[in-house]
Amino acid sequence: MNVFYEESGGFKVGSIVSRNDASLQVDTQHGKRAKIKAANVFLEFSSALGDFLPMVEQLAADIDLDFLWECCPDDEFGYEALAADYWGHAPSAAESAAIVSRLYGAPMYFYKKGKGRYKKAPEEALKAALAGLERKKREQEQIEQWVVELKAGQLPEAIRSQLMTLLWKPDKNTLEFKAFDQAARELNLPPLRLADKAGGISSVPDYLMAGFMLEFFPKGRGFGKYELPALPEDLPLSPVRAFSIDDANTTEIDDALSVQDLPNGNKRVGIHIAAPSLGIGLDSPLEKLLLSRLSTVYFPGDKITMLPDDLVEMFTLKEGHDCPALSLYVEVTPEFEPVAYENRIEKVHIAANLRHGALEQFFNEATLACDPGVDYPFKQELIWFWQFAEALEKRRGKYDPTRPVQMDYNFDVVDGKVLITLRKRGAPMDKLVSELMILANSEWGRMLAEADIPGMYRAQSMGKVRMTTRPEPHTGLGVAQYAWATSPLRRATDFINQRQLMSMIRGEKPQFEQGDAMLFAILRDFDTTYSAYLGFQDRMEHFWCLRWFSQEGISAPTATFIKEDLVRIDGLPMRVRIPGLPELARGDRIQLSVIRIDELMQEIELRCVGVLGHVDAAEDEASEAEPETGEADGQAG
Structure with missing residues (x-):
């Protein structure tokens, strides 16, 4: 005697060798002996073992599922009763097995309720399931069509419109992804190679930019709707004439310098920082924009600013204008020793925006060593500032004329051609600006700490740099604390520190007090985002x-x-x-x-x-050099 039984999701046949109540030993049609559960046996038959399954498959293939579904009662039923109704006579073993096979293989039509027992699917559920099956069939046909096109080096329009998303942030459930992934696997190509082969990569920079925009600017580079604030009108005007030093392409001019002679023989140095915090209100749409971007993004040939251009234009330290500023005045002795500090919230007249390209030919190491007698704007002030900067560097313990020279690199891209220029780190212009910014950032950090007002600091110890809300030493710079406060048009940390400083100067309650969770959250988000930029x-x-x-x-x-x-x-x-x-x-x-x-x-x-x-190699990893490169537009610092 032979049996027709279920095993591993399919039907098999075997010749009975022995049996007991719970199991049987059978020889399969391929000559293998197996032990099967009695509960898995559907029926017994005596016809030839090798002919039975082909006969069942032929009979099952001729059974129309829709007709079979209509033949079923609405209540639960057994396959034996359905087989008798369907065939119109007492079914043979093969006919019964064909009904079992058809019921088992059509779960959309028939719900399994137990061994050999089923219930027909409700009409609406069946229609929905069949529609879903038809939809999947059409989708698979669409996928196959796209795969053929991709393998032929053609990019279907539906995939072209989603290509950057497919490469950078794919949704693996979409038809476009399934087709693109299948084509890449069949061609044994990385996805990017396939995209390029199909003509989808216009340029590598565009590809890199697309991935960056998807991650950080999914709504685009625009700022949406906002209202420009009014410029403060009640600020006193400083008597100084200040100047800035920046690259030619700099638009966010954050810092300017001035120097005055004092009656006691000392000089008063002015470090003047743009003051957008005077116009951007708490919880305002502009503040939300600032905290969503957190920093200006720099890359060769372009940048994405933290603040809208028209707002930057209001607060940038622009030549010929009286600009709102947070000023740190430092009284300096003839021996270049800082002896007193004073903060002011004021307007400062910007007499000039000096540019590296025009200034460097006159103001450099060679002309400082041997003055050729050529005049240039703010010559005497620049020479004195350079001497003061060297004194500040010595004061930090970082002056070392024997140290190997490090280089900074500027990238300029015009019509697809790149120009990479070198600028010696520590050159007079860079040192002048960077040392004055280090002085301002370290002193303002000290003042916040003494007032018990938290801020955002950079700290370095054991060669590792990190952000913190409390003052800690920055060993790479040789200062007891280093707050970021001199680039408020370009970094959210500097903007927030400026607000904290304004509160300190005015004797008001600061926006953030010690232990404020929101300050920690902003610091964490900034650190992550800035690193990604x-x-x-x-x-x-x-x-x-x-x-x-x-x-x-x-x-x-x-x-x-x-x-x-x-x-x-x-x-x-x-x-x-x-x-x-x-x-x-x-x-x-x-x-x-x-x-x-x-x-x-x-x-x-x-x-x-x-x-x-x-050659004596310049140190590449020992210290964080970003602040010392100055506040040049397009650089990390």
Whole structure:
């Protein structure tokens, strides 16, 4: 005797060898002996074992599901009764098995209620299920059509419109993703390669920008609706004539400087910071905008400002205007020793916006060492400020004329061509601005701490930099505390610190008091966001460095060894790993050969072909250098 039974979601047949109440031993049609549960057996038959399943499958294939569903009673039923009704006679074993197989294989039509027992699906539920099945069929056909197009190098319009989302933040439930993913797997290509093969990547910078915008600016670069505040009218006008020093493209001019002679032979230095906090009210739409962006984003050839252009225009320290400012006045002796500090909330006349490109040819290390007698704006003030800056650097314990020179890099992109220029870190203009900003940030941090008002500080210890709301030493800069307060047009931390300072100066209750959870939340969000913005800037700069190689026809660059397999490409802000380097010492210069550049995947393959010599390597990792680079537009600091 043979049995027809269920196992592992399908039906099988076997010849009975032995049986007991709970189980049977059978020989399958393939000659394998198996133990099966008696509860899984549907029926017994005596016909030839090898012919039974093909006969059942043929009979089942001829059973129309819709007709079978109509034959079923509304109540629960057993397959035996349905088989008798359907066939119109006492069914054979094969006919009964065919009914079982058809019921089992159509769960949309028939709900299983127990072994061999079913209940027909309600008409509305069946219609909905069939419609869903038809929809899935049409969707799968659409997916297959898109896959064919993608594999042929064509980009379907539906996928083109979603391409950046598919590459950066895919929804794996969409048809577009399923088609794109299937095509990529069948072609054995990374998704980005497939997108490029199908003509979906117009440029790598556009691709990188699209991913960044999806993550941080999903509504676009615009600011939406807002009302511009009124400029404060009751501020006293300072008698000083201040000037700023910035790159040519800087629009958010946060800081300016002035110097006056005092009757006692000392000088009064003015550090004047733009004061948008005088116009942006608490809980205002503009404040919400500021706290949503948290910082200006810089990248080669462009930037996304933290504040709207027309608001920046109101508060930037613009040449020829009397601008609202938070000023720190420092009385300085002829020996360049700061002896007194005073804060003022005022208007300051900005006499000039000096620009690096125009000024550097006259104000540099060579002209300071040997004055050629050429006059230029604010010459005497700039020379004195440079001397004061060197004194401040010595005061911090960071003056070291023997220290290897580090370079800063400026990127300019015009019509797809990149220009990478170097600027020596610690050059007179940079040192002048950076030392005065370090002085202001450290002193304002000290004042907030003495007033027991929290702020946002940068701290460094054991080589690690972090944000904190309490003053802690910054060993890299050599100061007891370092608050960020000199870039309120470009960083939310500086804006909030400015508000806290304004409250301190006016003797008012600060927006945030010690232990305020909201201040911690803003600090956390800023730290995460600012790091992400810098990461995006690094990725964009990395691409333009790769483009520079091919643009300039560079096939044999040189590099300086740092450690292990890490080198720094000479003349570029680019560090890469090169496997298989010979035994080298830090500072060794090596000759490289470019093997392969893949701009799309942002990869470069280099090979070391020789050692050129040794230089004293500038320190790359020991300290946080960002504030000392000055407040130049487009730089981290």
